[in-house]
Amino acid sequence: SQQGEEDPQALSIQEGENATMNCSYKTSINNLQWYRQNSGRGLVHLILIRSNEREKHSGRLRVTLDTSKKSSSLLITASRAADTASYFCATDSNQAGTALIFGKGTTLSVSS
Amino acid sequence: DAGVTQSPTHLIKTRGQQVTLRCSPKSGHDTVSWYQQALGQGPQFIFQYYEEEERQRGNFPDRFSGHQFPNYSSELNVNALLLGDSALYLCASRFAGRQETQYFGPGTRLLVL
Numbered sequence: 580s581q582q583g584e585e586d587p588q589a590l591s592i593q594e595g596e597n598a599t600m601n602c603s604y605k606t607s608i609n610n611l612q613w614y615r616q617n618s619g620r621g622l623v624h625l626i627l628i629r630s631n632e633r634e635k636h637s638g639r640l641r642v643t644l645d646t647s648k649k650s651s652s653l654l655i656t657a658s659r660a661a662d663t664a665s666y667f668c669a670t671d672s673n674q675a676g677t678a679l680i681f682g683k684g685t686t687l688s689v690s691s
Numbered sequence: 692d693a694g695v696t697q698s699p700t701h702l703i704k705t706r707g708q709q710v711t712l713r714c715s716p717k718s719g720h721d722t723v724s725w726y727q728q729a730l731g732q733g734p735q736f737i738f739q740y741y742e743e744e745e746r747q748r749g750n751f752p753d754r755f756s757g758h759q760f761p762n763y764s765s766e767l768n769v770n771a772l773l774l775g776d777s778a779l780y781l782c783a784s785r786f787a788g789r790q791e792t793q794y795f796g797p798g799t800r801l802l803v804l
Binding site: 612614619621622623624627677679681683 | 695731736739747749791794
């Protein structure tokens, strides 16, 4: 079963605009990670935010985490055509193990 | 520094056959996990290997088995292939001492006819 659910499922924007994707999850977590996937290839790790953190930045990426609402958001600022990809959030249950549980992803299309 | 590598990149099999996929972890990593990603879905956890033993398993049947070698590389074996096994199989590695970021390989795309 999939824990994370990304919203929206698809997003189309113009270059230079900001893109915001949301993720909700069900159980308590140790951390939450965001990954990018281009055209069905491997996953590229973008950013990790720990359960005791509320916001994290990396370049044009900003991630927030609200553990009370069991939700996270990924903001990509000043988007580029190269940002076109699928974006997944992944959580690891703090109960046992480090298996990542992924949502179905958000497909982002950035047009020039 | 080589990242996670997987072989082969693509594979076509027929129903009932068996397949073996291979993964070499990122340098310095000792833990390998396998994921199955069906078209249009997020990856689903199959199992994880550490110290040559299966440490954690997802909701996959016994037809899915694996192995980890002393050099930390790993194999995923799938027996009695079904059409529904067609997917992208992803390998991820990490260092057990840091239970955080997992790095993924490019995947093996398996098509079962």
